[in-house]
Amino acid sequence: MRAVIPFKKSNAKSRLSALLTDKEREEFAMAMLSDVAATLVRSGCFDVVDVLSTSIIDLEGANIVLADSGLNEALNEYLGKMSSHSLDEPVLIIMADIPLVSVKNIRDITSCESDIAIAPGRMGGTNAIFIRDPSRFHVDYYGASFLKHIEIAQKDGLSVEVFDSFNLSTDVDEVADLAEVLLHGKGRAAGCLKKLGFALAENGGRVGVKRM
Structure with missing residues (x-):
């Protein structure tokens, strides 16, 4: 079995640019990627x-595979190469911006019996x-x-299972998402935010973040 994580470091997480510089966003993106990759390995x-x-x-x-095409093109080429090289093993495609993912999440989704399991x-x-x-x-x-x-999947006659998981559903794109990382994260992404001076803050009865 194999796993693949698509990743773009340059201009990463542009919707966080109101709070983070280009360099800080790259550092944070790398920290999230490190959390995801480490969980896959563990x-x-x-x-x-x-x-x-x-x-x-x-x-x-992790192995670094350079890909200069778009997300769909790169991943479909990857799946195609697996087929052309007769690598008929299962594969997990997982995004790089879900730092809360746990070892249990990974073991559970890869234990699904359906042809396809999707974590929305x-x-x-x-x-x-x-x-x-693939x-x-x-x-x-x-x-x-x-x-x-x-x-x-359905058009190809494949069985599909929806994998419901808070950790896997929590991708980090917006400023509000940073609160989830500080609330629940224990890895490099949470450490990176704390190092950059971020802390939890109440905002109109809701939990947000502030930069000290």
Whole structure:
């Protein structure tokens, strides 16, 4: 079994630019990626952990595969190469911005018996997708990719399971998402935010973040 994480370091997390500089956003993106990759390795589920990266990066425990095409193109090429090389092993595609993911989450989603298991993100995205036979599936991210991936699977006669997980659904894109990392995170991403001076703060009865 293998796992693959698509990653873009340059201009990462642009919607956080109101609070973080370009360099800080890159540092935070790398911290989240490190959390995800480390969890995959600790799970013991995978023989191979690959990162499809648009640039050369240094990351312990994972292979860096350079990919200069878009997200869908890079991932579908990756799945296609698995098929062409007769690598008919299951694969987990997981996003780099879900630092709360746990070893249990990984073991549970890869234990699903269906052909496809999808962990949806908020607002219709796909944060992780487990594919038993990569030769029979292709991805279509952006927009309501969760629904698109269900439709692709059903058209190909594949069984689909929706994997419901708070940790896997919590992707970090907006400023408000930083509070979840500080509330629940114990890894490098949470440490990075604290190092940069972020702390929890009440805002109109809700929990937000402030920079000290």
